[in-house]
Amino acid sequence: MPYLFAVVTLTMALGCGIRQLQLVVRRPLPMLWTLVIAHLVLPLVAFALGTAVFGSDSPYVIGLVLFTIIPLGVSSVIWVGLSGGSIPLMLSLVVVDSALSPLVVSSGIHMLFGTGITVDTTHIMVDLLIIVVLPTIVGVILHEISKGKLNEVVKPVGGPISKLCFTAVVALNAAAIAPYVAQLQGDMLKLVPVVVVLVGLCYAAGFAGAVPFRDRELLTTVSYATGMRNISLGIVLALGYFSPLTAVPVVLSILIQQPVATLHHYILQKINISKSGEIGRGQVR
Secondary structure, eight states, X not given: OHHHHHHHHHHHHTTOOHXXXXXXXHSHHHHHHHHHIIIIIHHHHHHHHHHHHHOTTOHHHHHHHHHHHSOXXXXXXXXXXXXXXXXXXXXXXXXXXXXXXXXXXXXXXXXXXXXGSOOOHHHHHHHHIIIIIHHHHHXXXXXXXXXXXXXXXXXXXXXXXXXXXXXXXXXXXHHXXXXXXXXXXXXXXXXXXXXXXXXXXXXXXXXXXXXXXXXXXHHHHHXXXXXXXXXXXXXXXXXXXXXXXXHHHHHHHHHHHHHXXXXXXXXXXHHHHHHHHHHHHHHHO
């Protein structure tokens, strides 16, 4: 599974070059603020929500927290484009956050759980370097060498292959969780609503956090950045280092993340139309 995920990461990184990453240097505050919301505020929210419902010793709490500390989702780039956000900024955020993931994931687990769970954070960092950071660096280098042309050449084949790899990751993890389905039946009535609420809060936190910037493009970009996570990596980590039950909230978020993205897009469109109408009426007057 890690190698399948590395293919997905490499495909994503082929679309980003130094030029896009320079946007982060020019506008560091939006990036830093997005990462603070995504990987500091929301993990605390996930921990508090999970502990209140399931208790601090539940593997579901680890899964909920893991969802908030894994890197930002690649699919957020598509939604940002559809909703009028900044694609270069979103792509840069995904690449930079992926590169920081060994430090973010390991420190997040240590900060919230400490010695409460036994996990080799050093091994996690090494694995993330291999399956996330290295493919990201290789992809950016190839983008620069080819001046972006390689991405266009590879996309017709690389796109479908990366989707097949993602599907394989989900299928393999679903098979690993299958023996525990009977054990989950009593928990699903509580777990599904909790995951729905957490995913919704991730979008809402980004939206609220970007309001002070007073920039519609940033509002869209930051809200999708904090709302969508790299679920396939979350599943790989959950089953690789924790109990299979830990992966359940992460798997559920796959089913919930995209529908909530659709709803968020609808809400953003309504807000934008409303603001445009107000501007129009003000100009008539």
